[in-house]
Amino acid sequence: MNILITGADGFIGSHLVDYLIKKNHKITALSYYNSFNNLGWLNGKKNKNLKILSGDIRDQDYCLKITKNKDVIFNLAAIISIPYSYLSYQNCFETNTQGAYNICLGALKNKVSKVIQLSTSEVYGTAEYTPIDENHPKKAQSPYSASKIASDAIADSFHYTYDMDITIARPFNTYGPRQSLRAIIPTIITQMINNKVVKLGNVSTKRDFTHVTDTCRGLYLLMKSKRTKGEVFNIGSTKYYSIKQIFDTLKSITGSNVNLEIDKKRFRPDNSEVQILSCNYNKLKKVTGFAPQISFKDGLRETVKWFRDNPNIYSRHNIYNI
Numbered sequence: 192m193n194i195l196i197t198g199a200d201g202f203i204g205s206h207l208v209d210y211l212i213k214k215n216h217k218i219t220a221l222s223y224y225n226s227f228n229n230l231g232w233l234n235g236k237k238n239k240n241l242k243i244l245s246g247d248i249r250d251q252d253y254c255l256k257i258t259k260n261k262d263v264i265f266n267l268a269a270i271i272s273i274p275y276s277y278l279s280y281q282n283c284f285e286t287n288t289q290g291a292y293n294i295c296l297g298a299l300k301n302k303v304s305k306v307i308q309l310s311t312s313e314v315y316g317t318a319e320y321t322p323i324d325e326n327h328p329k330k331a332q333s334p335y336s337a338s339k340i341a342s343d344a345i346a347d348s349f350h351y352t353y354d355m356d357i358t359i360a361r362p363f364n365t366y367g368p369r370q371s372l373r374a375i376i377p378t379i380i381t382q383m384i385n386n387k388v389v390k391l392g393n394v395s396t397k398r399d400f401t402h403v404t405d406t407c408r409g410l411y412l413l414m415k416s417k418r419t420k421g422e423v424f425n426i427g428s429t430k431y432y433s434i435k436q437i438f439d440t441l442k443s444i445t446g447s448n449v450n451l452e453i454d455k456k457r458f459r460p461d462n463s464e465v466q467i468l469s470c471n472y473n474k475l476k477k478v479t480g481f482a483p484q485i486s487f488k489d490g491l492r493e494t495v496k497w498f499r500d501n502p503n504i505y506s507r508h509n510i511y512n513i
């Protein structure tokens with residue numbers, strides 16, 4: 192199959208490229224255009240079945256071109272940092288929402304057989320009940336969440352209006368090698384390896400973590416199944432941990448004796464903070480047989496090793512958004 196993956200230069204996207212190449216699919220991988228020829232996590236990747244593009248999903252003409260002759264599209268390209276979304280609502284909306292529209296429109300015009308639109312558990316807001324199933328109400332507690340609720344609705348509208356085969360995949364927190372420092376697990380690991388103190392914000396929030404290989408397996412199973420048209424599927428593990436529990440587990444894995452310092456600057460606005468997310472993935476299990484295969488401890492050990500093996504992978508500059 193000819194598969195287009197947007198956001199392929201990113202964390203989950205680059206793992207999905209690897210996963211699908213191993214399954215012998217032909218991949219067109221979209222990286223985010225920049226003038227440095229930086230392909231993110233696609234840098235140096237070569238395979239006869241991989242074609243790398245550089246472009247921008249905010250550009251409708253461009254999306255009409257890259258969606259030609261594709262059987263399946265995974266739309267992962269997004270602005271995903273919640274703190275950044277407070278500062279740059281417009282970029283978040285144009286990329287996540289307008290971008291999803293551009294991809295759906297391209298898929299419609301070019302008769303693409305199946306589109307898998309990446310949503311996020313953040314669309315649910317703080318859990319009203321756990322574990323959260325796909326019928327849980329949505330609550331836009333951040334600009335990021337709002338942009339994803341809107342992109343889910345756009346995907347739905349293309350399905351209902353044009354009978355397109357669109358599936359919404361809704362991963363809960365994903366972690367593993369190559370994740371950027373804006374995510375909690377890399378933030379803890381890199382500080383633990385390099386500093387004497389780990390500075391964190393709210394450590395009582397609880398999240399459901401899935402290893403990136405399990406998330407990719409879930410996405411692959413959704414692609415293969417004939418029973419996903421117009422449906423939403425959570426991808427997660429059901430087990431959830433507080434940030435403090437993760438800090439303690441990582442401390443024991445790394446053998447570190449660092450101290451934890453609560454940094455008020457890292458707190459999100461009270462009503463924007465999602466307190467607990469826990470995934471009910473029964474629907475995905477029923478339709479595809481999915482179950483996560485990598486335990487949280489094993490996944491954390493592998494992730495710690497990766498950050499130790501790649502100490503200079505992320506810039507040590509202080510980078511400010513404003």
Ligand SMILES: NC(=O)c1ccc[n+]([C@@H]2O[C@H](COP(=O)([O-])OP(=O)(O)OC[C@H]3O[C@@H](n4cnc5c(N)ncnc54)[C@H](O)[C@@H]3O)[C@@H](O)[C@H]2O)c1
Binds near residue numbers: 201204268361362371
């Ligand atoms: N990481 C998680 O825990 C998680 C959980 C749920 C859902 N998701 C969803 O999975 C997808 C991938 O997330 P990720 O964690 O790999 O993030 P990521 O930031 O590593 O990847 C997103 C990629 O999108 C690209 N991108 C941004 N703007 C673009 C544009 N205008 N045009 C083209 N490309 C652009 C970026 O270059 C980036 O590499 C996102 O849609 C995200 O909402 C992630």
